[in-house]
Amino acid sequence: MVNLSKRITGVDELMDDFGLPASQLDPVLKGLGNLNAWFGGHQMLIKALQAFPVQAGDLISDWGCGGGDSLKAIAAWAQKQNLPLQLTGVDAAPAAIEFAKKETRAYPNINYLQADVLSDTWQENQFDIIISTLFTHHFEDEEWIQLIRQMYHSAKRGIIITDLHRHWLLYYALIAITTTIIPNKMMRYDAPLSVQRGFKKHELEHLLKRAGITHYKIKWKWAFRWEVIIYKS
Numbered sequence: 001m002v003n004l005s006k007r008i009t010g011v012d013e014l015m016d017d018f019g020l021p022a023s024q025l026d027p028v029l030k031g032l033g034n035l036n037a038w039f040g041g042h043q044m045l046i047k048a049l050q051a052f053p054v055q056a057g058d059l060i061s062d063w064g065c066g067g068g069d070s071l072k073a074i075a076a077w078a079q080k081q082n083l084p085l086q087l088t089g090v091d092a093a094p095a096a097i098e099f100a101k102k103e104t105r106a107y108p109n110i111n112y113l114q115a116d117v118l119s120d121t122w123q124e125n126q127f128d129i130i131i132s133t134l135f136t137h138h139f140e141d142e143e144w145i146q147l148i149r150q151m152y153h154s155a156k157r158g159i160i161i162t163d164l165h166r167h168w169l170l171y172y173a174l175i176a177i178t179t180t181i182i183p184n185k186m187m188r189y190d191a192p193l194s195v196q197r198g199f200k201k202h203e204l205e206h207l208l209k210r211a212g213i214t215h216y217k218i219k220w221k222w223a224f225r226w227e228v229i230i231y232k233s
Helices: 022-038 041-051 069-080 094-103 141-154 168-181 185-196 201-210
Strands: 059-063 086-091 110-114 127-133 155-164 216-221 225-231
Touching (some): 022 069, 022 094, 022 185, 041 069, 041 155, 041 225, 059 069, 069 094, 069 110, 086 094, 094 110, 141 155, 201 216, 201 225
Parallel strands (some): 059 086, 059 127, 086 110
Antiparallel strands (some): 155 225, 216 225
């Protein structure tokens, strides 16, 4: 049985290499988008936006947008609701940005920025709401704190984060899925490692405290995800 008592540190996932070519990254982004849809990640995010609540004309930015699947799901939902939104995906990997553009080309209200989320280029209150899905576990604790502070600086109204609950059942389920249902060598390596880099609730609470965040709520969501909502007002 794998030891998940502590977050694993000092080990990168293969997809953390921003220089990966499209031939290697595209199948992984497609697979991750499918997993996010299958496990209810898109609906969870939309429900969180509804509860915020999201408003007509809001500028929403997805940090660590990957293949753009979350933005695509939000855009499709907003279109059905006749809710005008401006959506901006941010990712440091050029191949991810190009893949996301192709996947979401039917939605003119989605644009993308290739940028480092930890850079000092972000403006105060630049976006109404910042979202992040299955992304923050890529950061070591000190970087995670820096990331949250940056998000807090750049979000006018608040932040919605979903990320992995470090649990043995999810760990072995992802091994099975990436071996049989979505057989991919990179995903087979990265998926269980991402669980090892995931969180327990008390760890998130401790990190948020260190980041100076006091107005927030954390909820457990299926399948083995934490939803962290941070409010600015």
